[in-house]
Amino acid sequence: MGISDVIPVPVCIDEEIEKWTIFGQPVTEVWFTTTEKIHQIIQMGPIKNIFNWGRKNSVYFLMQPMGCCGVEMFVFGAAPYDSDRFGCIPRNTPRQTDVMIISGYLTRKYLPVFKNLWENMPEPKWCIAIGECAISGGPFYDSYNIIQNTGDYFPIDVYIPGCPPRPEQFLEGLINLQEKIKQRKDKRDY
């Protein structure tokens, strides 16, 4: 039931607690139904908006340049087109990021690495595909080494066309993602 995740007690105490029963049902049962109930309350509305306002305004993207759009991603995070204004700063480890930006060519050798990074990210996570190469292989549609349909491997939320798109379009994509998080249209019911 995860007591040892919160209070640093050895894991055996965790199993011990799971054997107890409260009001006749086992503790894990009670615990999961209550969290389920709380999740439904959260889904209803006002609390959900607050959560999404928080998630919307502090989106951290993974520092991962993969092509021409990667170099534009530097500029998007740096001085003139400042993504920090929207609370969006680059982080280096996927554990602390919210959005994964596919910023360039996705090749056969890089696909497993990319999938590992995507899986390592904690749950409320989104994906932006920037540039033609990320959306559909772009000018390399017939290359033997490029993955054309990134959409089948990663649930991409925002597509930013352009080769490479201007940093202003990066910001527009970011605002679209924020709108999407705000209206809870990302179909992953966070």
Next chain:
Amino acid sequence: MDGIIDTITQFAAQEPAIFALIIGIIGAAVLSGVVNVGAMLVIWADRKVMSDFCNRFGPNRVGGRWGILQLGADAIKLFTKEDVIPAGVDKGVYVWAPIIASAGTMLVAAAIPFGALHIGGKNYPLVVANMDISAFYVEAALSIMSIAVFMAGYSSNNKYSILGAFRGIARMIAYEVPMGVCVISVAVMAHSLNLVEIVESQTLWYAFAQPLGFVIFMIALVTDLGRVPFDQSEAEEEIICGYSTEYSGIRWGLLYFQEYNNFLLGSVLVSLLFLGGWHGPIIPIPLLDMVSPLIWLIMKVIIVIWFIILIRAALFRMRIDQVTDLGWKWMLPLSIVNLGWAVIVGTYFA
């Protein structure tokens, strides 16, 4: 006003135990609020002032004047982030690290006088546990964070974190000793280790009385906090995020938050020890005379924070062996020279 003070002092004299308990509980509640909000303001200042140095706007689209609500957004996001504990991690130590970090900083907050109230010509220090060795205690408690850093790094079974943990320990122990010697040389001049008495005895600020000690203490403090010239333990480029690579969500938030807690308390400590605490040229500022010492202290703390953030925007990061060399081969002998200077000046002038 005087009646209340007399009753309090009289009550404290009769039952010291209950008085200490009440002060402890009220202090814990107030201080955990004040210190945490202060640390959040320091995080916001770090991002905002940093982007000011870099000629760009900081977070300002989030809401509130100058992007104040950015921290609310960060906090909410971190709270609603999934809690991932990777496999192969030493779970007890992994979970214990943020708890020790925050407990350590709260212990420091207990003994630091956060300013004073000027009532009827006398300054009453705002401190919860007014120990007479509080300088020594605070300097020791500040280094609990290095234990938390090592626990976080070593337990998360990740090559980057292990390197970050070793580097964090090497960095902190290299500057523990010079920091201690600087505190002693301040205490030698003030003839006492109690922070309140140190502040009271600072007619001439110790930053001017012993400039070398002030410089060494600032460098040691910046190292203790892990700010840029000395942030090897989380050097983005070499070892990704150092000791907090495997931490995610609110667990990483706590570690990151305690680092800024230490930053705030460290800068308060510097302004108490070296910049004359709550003494200012015009003690009873005409309008708000009761709170004027507090305002002087807050101004000094803001200046120290601004300076440490400037360091982050302006200096390169040193290599870990240069940090340890600087610590052992330069800081330690110089701080002992400063101790000699404090002893000589202390006997003839103080």
Next chain:
Amino acid sequence: MAGEPMAVVNYIPLIIFLIMGAIVPIAALAAIKVIAPNRPSRQKLSIYEGGLKPIRDAKIQYSVQYYLFAIVFVIFDVEVLFLYPWIYVYANEAMQRFMVFGSMNIAVFEMLLFIIVLLVGLIYAIKKEALRWV
């Protein structure tokens, strides 16, 4: 100046602060157990190292050099420890009667000796490359 030794009662606030310091993170971690979504998967719990499978695990045997650092640190931290009580002793009026070399206080002289001996130790450690990070 030195004041009477502090009553033990003054340590109660410290314990309360310690408990408060421990409660805040535990409350935060308990809160996310309820609020945050939870979809563990084997891939998510795998160790992150640049995206690839790490070569052998990270529990390596660290080198002896770190041990040298720890020992030197302990020596000099104990030296600092001896300095703390010395502060109250050296400035005491009672010490004025023991004057050595004209105006120097006997306590100051003894501490000078103590520090010089340790400085020699430090220089020895530096020269023998004990303090060179591996």
Next chain:
Amino acid sequence: MTNASEVLSSLQSAFPGAVTDARVESDDRLWATIDSKKIRDVCKYMTDKLGFDHYAGSAGVDWIARNEMEVVEIMTSYGAHNVVAMLKVKTPRDNPSVPSLVDMYWNANWYERETWEMFGINFEGHPELYPLLLSDPLVGVWPWRKDFKGYPDLTTGERAVQITTPEGYTEYRFPPTPAEIEAGTVVTERPKYPTFREREEAWIKSDSEMIMHLGPQHAMVPGPFLLDVLVEGERVKKAFLDIGYIHKGIEKIMENRTWLQGITYTDRMCYVASLSNNECYCGAVERLLGLEVPLRAQYIRVILEELSRIQSHLIGTGEFLTLIAGVGFAPWQYMIIDREKIISLIESVTGARLTHTFVRFGGVRNDLPEGFDEQCRKVLPYMKSRVEEFIEFFAQDPIYHARMENIGSISPETAKRMGCAGRVLRATGVPYDMRKEDPILVYPELDFKVVTGTRGDSADRIDCTLREILESIHIIEQCLDRIPSGPIKTEAKIPKKVPAGEAYYRVEDPRGEMGMYVISDGGDKPYRVKVRGPFYATFQTLTPLLEGVYIADAVAIAGSMDGCPSESDR
């Protein structure tokens, strides 16, 4: 100063039977076919006697019509003379094999490994013939051969099958393409070789050593590549480099595009310096077509290339600063702001920020807008003052000196032996600059000096970069004064089909010496385009440099080389 005909005559006298159908294209281009048994002696003779000490690369060509394969070795020299000798070695097509030159030229290693994995030409005597750019399942299909059945492959994406390993990492298997199955050429016997991971693990000797991935996802260089460091404590004992994470197969794709479409692909090779890539490709094709570029177009090309050199140096140095100083470092942001000024200048002419496709065969696409001249004269002095400020800032910073001086320093001899060019070589003191060695466009008429360093360490590389920006500003000012009016494209009509022939054209790319070897068989598509990437050579010299340094220094050295993995992977 020897020229091509002297070299040819001395070669023919020394090796009577070996040199066949030799051709002296111009004063500094020599084409010759060498008998495969004699190639090693010819190369040794040229290096010792004739001063060809720079092995600039080798290219594989598949002549399917003549049922033979060809390896073209490009031999040049560091300043002794500027003759480029293209020595061709022919082998039959069924099991092609060519003697390897790795023991004579250290930097031949990567070129030969790449030619092997792409064409299947076996190099006898090559110690470690392992794949470089391709992932393991692709080795053995020899993708760059003309009869490679799996191309054009529009189904790479659909065929991936995901496999989750027990530890929770995902891998992908790509079953063969339908074209390969019904053509019956599914490759069954694959060459056996230890994978990259096994080769590394063999190096771990004791328990206190570990191999750390400064992995594909790392904020070191703008593009993924795998730098594994064998680390004990904090010291790097050995470094392993694995590239190919963004290998797009541009050279194969360009064989499937018309000549004009090929220009867009040269932009995406090294996306930070796309104008000099365009220039290199269009220059080679102009040599094939025998076109003469009008003077005004030459001046426009030089101006824009120098502007793109400035912005490439700025982002190279700026990004390097984040490696040794943290992301919030102020000078890094100032460099990006200054770069934006330069990029808006280029954009006012070409319309794009990074991928310009502005150069055309025989001229440029459009003329300079009216206000360009005044805008340039306003921005350039500002840039000059800013760059001088940066140089002074780096010179006076003690931490910078402690972190950068004699870190990753290379002596001129090892630099020449390792075959690197560009700023890395110039930082060691060797004045080897394509604009002086192989002058193209209007560079002979402009006066500028080659910026060289003294110690060849990381501090010198960054110092050379910044001083080169000042040189480029000086060049642009001269061009702005001298630019004549007149046509910007040749009147001659550019034919769709380029006459048969081959050309090798060299350009000073911001990262080093870039060469394009273009072969045309008279069709409307290039028969073969070989790109001799500048950073490909410098990347190879990275691993020996990192032995015995701290991890922080390994990052600083890799950053100070200002790399572009997209151009080394192509």
